[in-house]
Amino acid sequence: MTERSAAARTTTGPADPLDLLELGGSLSDEERQIRDVVRRLVDDRVRPHVAAWYEDGRAPVRELATEFGKLGLLGMHLTGYGCAGSSAVAYGLACQELEAGDSGIRSLVSVQGSLAMYAIWRYGSEEQKHRWLPSMATGAAIGCFGLTEADHGSDPAGMVTRARRDGSDWVLTGGKMWITNAPVADVAVVWARAAADGDDAGRVLGFVVPMDAPGVTAREIRRKLSLRASSTGEIVLDDVRLPADARLPEAVGLKAPLSCLTEARHGIVWGALGAARDCLATALTYAGTRHQFGRPLAGFQLTQAKLADMVLELQKGQLLALHLGRLADRGALRSEQVSMGKLNNVREALTIARQCRTILGANGVSGEYPVLRHANNLESVLTYEGTSEVHQLIIGQRLTGVNAFG
Structure with missing residues (x-):
């Protein structure tokens, strides 16, 4: 290789400056599409409006669900019943793009x-699947998942919501807290502990x-x-007869709802990176156009060190996400x-x-830029679907064979 060709090789970068490893090349044509x-x-429907939605504390959930349904994004990794049956990697990529818009949208x-x-798909009856999944896949019906309670977040086994038999019916009493989609939902999957009598006594x-x-x-x-x-909302169940x-x-x-959480966490593995990528893209553009001391911020060694560490x-x-998806x-x-x-x-x-907020300085706290909005959202993502401490203990249990919960 000549000196000239070697130099040309080192200065030729990927089409995407945030994909220095060219991971996009390891995706299939369908996944890239x-x-x-x-x-x-997201560029057309979310970005132009999300700052206002965030400031107002409201988003047009039903309108968005309908649009997402038309693209097959709702339950996209499930098969049958109107679901797209996409791969886990394709679902992860979709989550990454959605969260690049906003964590709440993902x-x-x-x-x-x-x-x-x-x-419903994994644990429901055929009647339940046919009743709900097709309409949920199109966004015509919105669902939520009622596991967390006001006093039982990381310890769902301590739930106090109860289900008791009354003849052939079930009667649910209790409440669920911090339930995404609850205020706009048509249906909830609710988890409750069976009363202390009957064949299912004490079971979730x-x-x-x-x-x-x-009663709902x-x-x-x-x-x-x-x-x-x-x-986000609270669900109150006041002798709800079913x-x-x-x-x-x-x-x-309890393994049933926990398996659902594992399913959702896979999307978060990808999604959080979308928020990070959007912050980094914003900071990179800002550093190239903002001048201090007579030159762009991107020309300072400390700024380049920050950018290099972040893209790494x-x-x-x-x-990691791609490996888990495969x-x-x-x-x-x-x-x-x-x-x-x-x-x-x-x-x-x-x-x-x-x-990234530090690179933007005071502008980093402005709603004109997405960085602090993403940071605030990620504070919630850090603790929902299992706190960092919960995941450390799950990993620790696998390493040692010792259950350190409780």
Whole structure:
């Protein structure tokens, strides 16, 4: 190789400056196409409005769900019942593009598809699947997932919501807190512990609960400082009477809702990187155009060091997400592997968002730029679907064989 050709090789970079490892080349044509379609949707439908949605604390959830449904994004990795049947990697790429717009927008899709729809798809009866999944896949029906309670977040086994038999019916009493989509939902998958009598005594059971059923009340949680473009609420269950066929027949025990959380966490592994990438792209552009001391910020060594460290962590996270996605597509993904991805990628995404804020200086706290909005959102992503400490203990248990929970 001549000196000239060697020099040319070192100065020729990838088309995407944030993909120095050229990971896009390891995607299939279909995966790239899905990524690009979702990216255009976010550019056209989310970016122009999301700052206002965040400031107002409201987003047009039903309108967005309908548009996402037309593209097959709702429950896209599920098969049958009107679902797209896409690969796990394609779903992850879609989550990354959605969260590059806003974490709350990705949460809408994740909760709909990976929690509410997945629970029905995996544990429901054929009647339940045909009743709900096709309309949820189009966005005509919105779902939510009622597991977390006001006093039982990281410890769902302590739930106090109860289900008791009354003849052939079930009666649910209790409440769920911090439930995404609850204020706008048509249906909730609710988890409750069976009363201390009967064949299911003490077991955690799942129920498909229409939100217009007598005794169900949804209250929107306001004054949030994070995920403001997401609809979040409390569900109150006041002696809600349900027929026997409202129960998810295949869901018995806490492993059922926890498996749904694992499903959703895979999307977060990818999604958090979308927020980080958007912050880094913003900081890179800003550093090239903002001048201090007679030159652009990008010309300072400390700025370049920050950018280099951030793109390194971004691409390491993308490699991890891609590896986990390929494992999922082979049916070989384990829960502790998802915990590794969620723990690392959300933690690093939040660090990137905070570091990008420093490059933007005072402008970093302005709503004219997305950086602090992403950082605020990632504070919630860091703790929902399992806190960092929970994922550390899941990994620790796998390493040592010792359960350190409780």
